[in-house]
Amino acid sequence: MTIAARQFTGLAAMVVAVCAAVPGAAMAQSADAALLAAVASPARTAKFVARDPARHPAPELAFFGLRPNATVVEIWPGGGYWTEILAPYLAANGTYYVALPPPKADEDAAGKFRAKFAGKAGFGAIHYTVLGKGQYDIAPPGSADVVLTFRNLHNWMYDGDAEQVFAAFFKALKPGGILGVEEHRGLATVPQDPKAQDGYVRQDYTIALAEKAGFVLAGSSELDANPKDTKVWPKGVWTLPPTYEMGAVDHAKYEAIGEADNFILKFRKPAQ
Numbered sequence: 001m002t003i004a005a006r007q008f009t010g011l012a013a014m015v016v017a018v019c020a021a022v023p024g025a026a027m028a029q030s031a032d033a034a035l036l037a038a039v040a041s042p043a044r045t046a047k048f049v050a051r052d053p054a055r056h057p058a059p060e061l062a063f064f065g066l067r068p069n070a071t072v073v074e075i076w077p078g079g080g081y082w083t084e085i086l087a088p089y090l091a092a093n094g095t096y097y098v099a100l101p102p103p104k105a106d107e108d109a110a111g112k113f114r115a116k117f118a119g120k121a122g123f124g125a126i127h128y129t130v131l132g133k134g135q136y137d138i139a140p141p142g143s144a145d146v147v148l149t150f151r152n153l154h155n156w157m158y159d160g161d162a163e164q165v166f167a168a169f170f171k172a173l174k175p176g177g178i179l180g181v182e183e184h185r186g187l188a189t190v191p192q193d194p195k196a197q198d199g200y201v202r203q204d205y206t207i208a209l210a211e212k213a214g215f216v217l218a219g220s221s222e223l224d225a226n227p228k229d230t231k232v233w234p235k236g237v238w239t240l241p242p243t244y245e246m247g248a249v250d251h252a253k254y255e256a257i258g259e260a261d262n263f264i265l266k267f268r269k270p271a272q
Helices: 003-021 034-038 057-063 083-090 110-116 151-159 162-172 203-213 253-256
Strands: 070-074 095-102 126-131 144-150 174-182 218-221 262-268
Touching: 003 218, 034 057, 034 083, 057 083, 057 218, 057 262, 070 083, 083 095, 095 110, 110 126, 144 162, 151 162, 151 174, 162 174, 162 253, 174 203, 203 218, 203 262
Parallel strands: 070 095, 070 144, 095 126, 144 174
Antiparallel strands: 174 262, 218 262
């Protein structure tokens, strides 16, 4: 059996195991073969693949109901962890939008992202839009089947436009479309800092934001839960991997804790 085949088989077994372990409809839909193949691709960046045990890409995307012919909008993709999976997965039959943050005076993360993925073999067309203060047209209105954001909400809270961002998600989605949100889970016993300066956001706070925009909660998943994360760290969530904001100080301790405790929420835009 080739390495790729072993990876594919292992991913399939993992998805089946997760679906069996999580009750209810939350994990009822398993990942399809094309999604498993995209996750198992040897072309993915090694440092991204190393994070798969913490991020569970195949079962998480399956939970959101992705299909190869969907129109998907990914918001603020960072270094491209999810892009390396979504772009090949959607290349043949789907439509893939990436909403980048606007350029800043001291850096051009958007430009670097475009350059990184320009003409990449097997990725198909990536349609670029912008999401930032005063710029919320992430896709044509009512065109998207799925909008996805991974660990970004705290940034919009800090910028003060989280409500406008959720309204943009709602506008872009078709009736019945899905919004998938992954975020660092804040303590339910502590009032939410409206600026989310430590990077943590309460799950109930997120649900309220989405419902205010018109969404209905359609499910939640504990795939990315981490009970070792106390949420009380000297540099907020960035104390933990992969950032290690404390550098060498207590590095082994934070490495043992692992990535932050994250919630995964699925919202639906009402059909009418």
